[in-house]
Amino acid sequence: MVTTVAPRVESLSSSGIQSIPKEYIRPQEELTSIGNVFEEEKKDEGPQVPTIDLKEVDSEDQLVRENCRAELIRAAKEWGVMHLVNHGISDGLIDRVKKAGEAFFDLPVEEKERYANDQASGKIQGYGSKLANNVSGQLEWEDYFFHLVFPEEKRDLSIWPKTPASYIEVTSEYARQLRALATKILSLLSLGLGLEEGRLEKEVGGLEELLLQMKINYYPRCPQPELALGVEAHTDISALTFILHNMVPGLQLFYQGKWVTAKCVPNSIIMHIGDTVEILSNGKYKSILHRGLVNKEKVRISWAVFCEPPKDKIILKPLPEVVTEAEPALFPPRTFAQHIEYKLFRKSQEEATISK
Numbered sequence: 001m002v003t004t005v006a007p008r009v010e011s012l013s014s015s016g017i018q019s020i021p022k023e024y025i026r027p028q029e030e031l032t033s034i035g036n037v038f039e040e041e042k043k044d045e046g047p048q049v050p051t052i053d054l055k056e057v058d059s060e061d062q063l064v065r066e067n068c069r070a071e072l073i074r075a076a077k078e079w080g081v082m083h084l085v086n087h088g089i090s091d092g093l094i095d096r097v098k099k100a101g102e103a104f105f106d107l108p109v110e111e112k113e114r115y116a117n118d119q120a121s122g123k124i125q126g127y128g129s130k131l132a133n134n135v136s137g138q139l140e141w142e143d144y145f146f147h148l149v150f151p152e153e154k155r156d157l158s159i160w161p162k163t164p165a166s167y168i169e170v171t172s173e174y175a176r177q178l179r180a181l182a183t184k185i186l187s188l189l190s191l192g193l194g195l196e197e198g199r200l201e202k203e204v205g206g207l208e209e210l211l212l213q214m215k216i217n218y219y220p221r222c223p224q225p226e227l228a229l230g231v232e233a234h235t236d237i238s239a240l241t242f243i244l245h246n247m248v249p250g251l252q253l254f255y256q257g258k259w260v261t262a263k264c265v266p267n268s269i270i271m272h273i274g275d276t277v278e279i280l281s282n283g284k285y286k287s288i289l290h291r292g293l294v295n296k297e298k299v300r301i302s303w304a305v306f307c308e309p310p311k312d313k314i315i316l317k318p319l320p321e322v323v324t325e326a327e328p329a330l331f332p333p334r335t336f337a338q339h340i341e342y343k344l345f346r347k348s349q350e351e352a353t354i355s356k
């Protein structure tokens with residue numbers, strides 16, 4: 001096991017290096033699928049991430065309302081990821097969230113280091129970069145800022161960025177509105193399983209327990225973008241994830257055996273179904289494999305908010321209502337913490353095999 005302190009990717013990027021350190025170079029079998037992200041984003045042929053317009057989700061016209069809901073359900077089953085438009089969160093607020101995150105990352109690295117996390121001692125909130133503590137020693141081309149935003153009584157404002165001064169206010173307001181959007185989506189997904197509206201939300205902890213965690217991903221310019229990944233292929237463990245970005249492409253989804261590049265859709269929020277909802281729905285809703293490409297020209301920033309059940313309080317397993325003799329449970333009962341452990345274990349097994 002290799003454990004080293006990772007340098008900030010931003011410092012590496014601004015040092016003027018022409019070739020990236022070997023820890024950032026992806027394994028040979030992965031390199032063939034990494035292309036130029038701007039070229040990839042332009043491609044119009046083949047499947048595209050669906051865009052779901054929520055404008056009519058509560059329309060008085062039953063047919064219009066049901067059509068709108070059915071589209072969301074279909075996208076959640078087929079893709080597990082979508083661009084949400086007319087989601088009810090104002091462009092002005094989203095703009096302020098992005099400006100606040102950008103202003104923080106505009107600070108010199110030494111300033112940001114004052115917020116550094118300390119993964120070795122379990123202090124996971126704060127400014128960080130991936131540590132090479134996996135078998136392969138593989139690193140990702142990104143720095144990030146991670147902190148809990150909801151419920152309010154669980155957050156620790158003392159570790160949130162103090163610069164810019166607006167950070168706490170706009171991020172809190174955004175989280176408050178996202179929390180309501182998450183409730184709405186979970187109720188629609190419950191209806192889509194033929195269950196009562198509150199079923200999924202209750203199952204992931206309800207208002208008291210569901211956690212919202214903000215991760216601002218900062219992907220600096222990369223001198224060899226065809227050799228690296230900003231974030232390696234993974235599925236989110238959350239119930240739902242909501243993502244904003246600075247309109248620089250990077251996100252790719254593994255759909256029907258191919259990597260599809262998400263286009264930058266103005267005023268949208270990208271939403272992922274995470275493993276938690278996939279498990280509860282017994283695989284009816286998909287948690288899709290995704291990754292992030294980097295590029296040479298533009299810094300990419302994304303704001304991911306993970307809506308997660310509490311780590312130990314709830315046993316996640318397919319809801320009894322969706323398990324039948326014909327469709328037996330696909331997932332064994334596990335707490336959220338056990339699910340994380342299981343994924344880490346599976347990953348280290350894969351890496352051990354690759355590094356042989």
Ligand SMILES: O=C(O)CCC(=O)C(=O)O
Nearest residue numbers: 215217231251292302304
């Ligand atoms: O940057 C992105 O668009 C995706 C980031 C991501 O997948 C994650 O943080 O889990």
Ligand SMILES: [Fe+2]
Nearest residue numbers: 234235236290
């Ligand atoms: Fe993700």
